[in-house]
Amino acid sequence: MKYQNNFNPTISDEDVFSEIVKEKEYIGYYNLVHQETTAFKDYASGVKQSNVVVIGIGGSTLGTYAIYKFLKYSKKLTKNLYFLETTDPIDIKSKLEAINLNDTLFVVISKSGTTVETVSIFKYIHSLVKIDKNNTLVITEFDSKLNEYAKANDMKTFEIPKNVGGRFSVFSAVGLLPLAIVGIDIDELLGGAKEVYDSFFSKSVDYDGVMKKARLFVEYKNSFNINVVFSYSSRLEGFNKWYIQIWGESLGKVDINSTRQGLTPVGIIGPIDQHSFLQLIIEGRRDKTVTVIKVDDFHSDLKIPQVELEGLGELDYLDNIEFSSLINKQADATIASINNLNDIPCDVITIDTVNERSIASLMYEYELLTSVCAKFMYINAYDQPGVESGKIILKDKLKNR
Template sequence: MLTFNQFFDKNAEIRHLAHPSKKAMDNVFEMITKEREAKKSGYYELPFEQKAIKDAQNYIQKNQNLLETIKNLVIIGIGGSSLGLKAIEGILCHLPSRKDIGLIFLEHTDPIEIQKSLFGLKMEDSLFCIISKSGTTIETSSLMKYVIKRYNLLKSAQSKAHLVCITDEDSPLHFLAKEHKIAVLTIAKNIGGRFSVLSSVGILPLMLLGYDVQKFLQGAAEFEKRFFERKEEHLLKKAIFLAKNRDRFPINILFSYSSAFRDFNAWYVQLWGESLGKLDIYGKKVGLTPIGLIGSIDQHSFLQLITQGLMDKTVTFISLNRAKYSEPKIPDMKLKYLESTDFVNGTSFAKLLNLQQIATMETIQTEGIPTDHIEIDELCEASAGRLIIYFELLTSCVGTIFNINSYDQPGVEFGKIRLREMF
């Protein structure tokens, strides 16, 4: 269960902007509905499909003997091919169903990081999962070549079994996998990487790790269904507020009060930044700048800037219902010279973190900074699915108001072309 609270109207100057007209909300809803029906992006369909689950089940059944020996799952991919999976793993890794399998991400061309990630790794007890829409992303293809050479993975049918690819239908990577008889799962071409975690990109690895992927998709499906039934109007209100105030509040902060959201923040930063930083249909540059923070750590690094720096930011808080986390507690211990800290003695760390979040939120609201709050009752597969689809839908709604294509990334492609020219 997720609870959404918006406090945009606590700022007297912008209170009237926090309540868009019914006509404005109807217009945005109509645009997003048409986009979904036109299948501009395939992510809308993913929560309701069973293709990814069936493909993963078939793969696991065919490779059951091998998978029983796997101790390490190595994900080779970058950006949308890895960030979504990392986000869900970070949120769910505490669950008892999580198998005792090491999860390693090869996503960086930093030579030090490559050596560190693969140190002591043996092919015999590892599965290398290559995730790329095309396979031609230079980081992914280079890292793939490296592990193939290092572990001699194309030597035989036995070694090839330690490889699996997830890619677009009829992509270069798909053709490569079929030619070498490497296991391959495909996704639709109209599903962008940063919107792909509900596809095989996320489903196969999550299933291999022991998570209930059916509940993951179910959580996303329930929220999306409610949104298109006009039962989650807060999302439309927020999208309109952020889009219409983009010049006044160009920076959007996600302040997550649990280290479990560290990788989720990184996924949000890519989703928001890469989707919304575009040229609109009139050739004007538009966009919103995402920042991900972790509470209470970043209260000591970024809060000063939020409260007394330029008033150009909105803040979304994410927190957990702390009632289920009564342990551990701060010892009722008095230490000479540290008497000023005794007021928290005997309190659970969960309660301390919760009160720190409330104090920070109220401090920010007092300064007139627009805020909203997402409270999660329990970290589980269903709530993770709801959280993913919420931010994807919010991104799409803002993109439609901006009159942009939220699903391409031409600016990134320019960099790729320049890199090729340099070589």
């Protein structure tokens, strides 16, 4: 008698935790919270340019953008930060036209050192301005072709460790260096990430939350295979984009039984998407979980003024309400409308305030959540063979054009 199946037995929380502890010995992102930041801060303090342009794509930019987007309106930043991450010619041209390239530090980031999009944009920059050691910083693996180029031109380089995957690299030089240069406190970032690290690995609050959430996602993946992050702040638009990459690229895999696995990430912004996607959540198919992210303190006292609008007197109850209070009440209304249905899994994350520790804690928790989900699913969270095949095809097409 022969027997085959396409499912796995349920693995215990303790077994998963044990696997994560083992993995921590050779997967580098876990331990980035312990790193020394002096070299990053020393370099940052010497940058004279007013503008910083990060040239990269995917994991080389998304995490940095997420943190910058969250903090930029609450911090007195010392420099302007821009991202060139697409080969769309209109995007490239319009962004560069708004920047004084002679007062710009170019930060070229590529883990492999041969990323087509990154090298293409860097070549174009070369045609516009003189590129040399005074205005260019390279962040890459130390044995990459890009590192060879940097060394040949006496450019400053920082390393992306081989055991840190691109989409898990935000707390390495990839994110910390550009953020330090523009004036963000990278020690506070690492402090926020370390709080989650300590809580998880000591089996405290974050351990319980991550394990419970990961188990629900995986055990109900055939019913609820779409995971919606509903962020109630435009500041979290960058986080949503980062989440979509780390979730999709890490968890869309073939497992040990050659069964295709995957959880589909959706990132939306409230209250904007209350008027579109919420309809699909409430009355559409029951195939979605919802995570609502709120910000408790927006650092803003902006209020709705007491202005009389003829014919709209019935909305006078809005007068003198702070916009931060309004958006959180909109979030609460969404949460209540979902919970009242009793058939949509929903959880709520409340960020205390807008600072480095808050966004770093959120992102590190999602890195852990991704890794734990992968263990429950018996897949490798850190490779991306489905992406690599497309890169090979692209290079063949370009070489044989």
